[in-house]
Amino acid sequence: MMGSQNHGFEESHLYPSREIMENLVLDDHSNGNSFSNNRFAISSLSETRHPLSPPIDEDNDPLLPPSPYRDLRNPNLAENPFLQPSSYADVILSPFEEDNGDANGLGSPIQDSGESGILSRTASSSSKYLKISVSNTQKEQEISNSIVPGGNTYVSYLITTRINMPEFGGSEFKVRRRFKDVVTLSDRLSESYRGFFIPPRPDKNVMESQVMQKQEFVEQRRVALEKYLCRLVAHPVINKSEELKVFLQVQGKLPRQLFRESACVVAPPHEVVQPAKGGRNLLRIFKELKQSVANDWGGSNPPLVEEDSEFLEKKVKLQDLEQQLSNASQQAESLVKAQEHIGETMGVLGLAFIKLSKFETEGAMDNSQRIRGADMKRVATAAVKASRFYRESNAQTVKNLDTLHEYLGLMLAIHSAFSARSSALLTVQTLLSELSSLHSRAEKLGAASTIFGGDKSRIRKIEELKETIRAAENAKSCAVREYEQIKENNKTELERLHKERRDDFLSMLKGFVINQVGFAEKIANVWAKVAEETSGYTKENS
């Protein structure tokens, strides 16, 4: 998974003096916020909400860019809601809100991280899933017949799903799943939805049992799982899948077979519907390998080629996009880091001046010392405040620019969708070559029999061959259907990608810009006050 889940954890190591800073009693009445609590006050969103905005679930994440942004989708609005708040400083919220007592030990402020960008789209479209959260990790004992005494321990996660539509019976589901189940789900989905851009699941870990002991790792995985499930649920095709429904709603353990049982009863899918590589059919693997070598090195053209030039063009563009995304995502990360650093240093500088100011005022031997101490305190207070703003702003920036990381992850999904296409194509090509060779063999035998006359063994061979050809024809048509289906899937997905990408990127840019403006204004205010208070010194100096 991309580096987005790391951001929350870097935070906790960065500010050793964070508790000190939060406990400082700072006199600030400017914004009506009091900084003397350990939690930051949240300036009320309700005041700034436009009356025409869509009704928002009370559970709604206050971390999202506030209503003026959402109102943009509403064409009824005549005026430009961006200009309404006179200062974005009032609109930007502080994100440090403790969530519903989850076992998130690190107190990371980025809890509902799965809801970035994606949620805004699903909320406005009528998706049946409204919210998924993963929480309450527990260690459990596996009652298995393992040789190792004591059995295996594994971690299970509580998955809570809220559903919008009452006809599905019950609006909330809670199930316990382990990572293995997630892997299974992911595998099933890749089988059933070839050609779609299926969000990639969180990575497996080589040293599962050892790493599992660390709370940090479990926490990371929890976050990653939440994001994964949210993405699945946001996909317009996949979120209708049975596999997902079973995963989210069915209580109790999920052995592998369960998936197959509850799936609709259809004829077991033809072998050719799946790529050869993952399967057991060695013969098929060999044949397709031969075909691919022939494609690449052989002089003759393969029986069927990728003809869709539009597709090829898009593919090239996507490769370019991937590169630029990767680059941009990297630069975004170092930008966030640089902002972190500046905020941190500002805070430490403020603390140093507070110490200095205390020192000067306590041991003051004359009046000018006292004045100096007071000046220092002003500057120190401002510096600490500015440092907090930097930190808050950064937390938001991380979320905003997370879209870049998300799309990088999506590139992986696109890769597998495209490789599904090419392996399906390869299957078709293989079958076509096979068919043509079978046909030519049949011809030879037929020719031979007319020349040499009927022969029991030869007739039997011809019959066998005809059978083989029939089966091969069957397989071929199946493969071709599959291939066409995958091509269709690719196409719809590409269209969806194009549209959603535009929306997502625009909202990312807007969120980023609004955030930067809001916090810059706040910081400017803080310093303007100090500048005014110390303006006397400029007149004194010649």
Place this chain on the structure above:
Amino acid sequence: MTECRITGIISQRPGVLDFSYPASSVPLVSPFSSYEKINVEEFFASRIKPSIARTLKQSIERVHIKAKWVQRSKNEEYLAEQRSLSGSSQSPRSSSAHPFLSVSVTDPVKLGNGVQAYISYRVITKTNFPEYQGPEKIVIRRYSDFVWLCDRIFEKYKGVFIPPLPEKSTVEKFRFSAEFIEMRRQALDIFVNRIASHSELQQSEDLRTFLQADEETMERARSQEIGIFKKKPSDLMQIFKDVQSKVSDVVLGKEKPVEESNLQYEKLKHYIFELEDHLAEAQKHAFRLVKRHKELGQSLSDFGKAVKLLGACEGNSLGKAFSELGTKSEMLSIKLQNEAHNLLMNFEEPLKDYVRAVQSIKATMAERANAFRQQCELAKTIKLKEINLGKLILSRSDKVGEAEFEYNELKAESEEATKRFETIVRLMSEEIVRFQEQKTSDMGLAFHEFAKGQGQLANEIADAWRSLLPKLEACCSA
């Protein structure tokens, strides 16, 4: 190649440079200081030997320097004349004019090459003090000249907090970076002006030498320094610390270090020492903040570029939005670099200056401790001598005369030592008051600049990003 030296002036009173001669009567510069004499170059062009090549080169360089300098001085003097002619008809020595002495250190120029390269500064003095040669004077000085002045003043004015000098640069690489040169120039300017505005220090003869002497005199004075007056404040600090160490106790034959028992002074000492620690920490963080600004500037620039490239992948309005964002980001990167520079010059440097000032106070404290020790020692020695003398008188020894003579000499020395110590104490108490006031206003200004700069930066950031919103808007509805 011979050069005319001011031997006449110097030999009359060895060790003292006397500038009471009016400027016009004696040529204070060598004859090889005008551009017409450049034909010496031609002369030597064909007569170079490897053994004299380097000396020759340096000498010719100096001719160039002098020629340039004389030219500039002449221009300045002419301008100064013009100004004073068009201005009031008062002569600059009129007693009704408010006395002033102001100096500016400008125009850093790199001279020489290789390892011996150095920066020379133009020092312009404007004054109406009667001891000075004229209303305006321009000289060329280098860093070691400033160091000379600082050392001389430190020696002569014990008890006064000597204005601190900027440090020597230890790293070769940054010696000639534009930033370092500018910081140093600013610090040197402040240094000289502090001396010039201090009621005691501005009377210093060494200051006059520094501000008016020609280059060769300066150079000679500078090289004479080595050995005699070369005690730096850091050396004195060592002595100060030694006072507390056992080694000096053994040498002096005492168990405990002899220190003043003045409570208020003790308090002041503790204050100064602790203050230095606090200030050093604050300065360190201020410096780091400067670096962070530069880092953020770099990040913004890289980010901007990446975003622009990303925009190129997308088409139409979205692509344009990306590209505009990238451009703004790059623009802000420049603002950040500017603010980094502003922070360095107007916030970090004053803090550093504060630290240096405190260190200078410590050096003065060391001097005071020294003086106190001397006074005590002499007092002890006198007592012993007195007893001894008494014994000799009683025994009617013929050594009485000698002993008496020594006793009287010692008494005179002791009185002087006491006077010195008391002068230091008196000066210091005045200095402390002045120091506190000065620092309050220095820091007040530094804080103001800091707040102003940060506020301006934040506003620029807000404006830049805000300007993007209408465009992003348009993209959305499109």
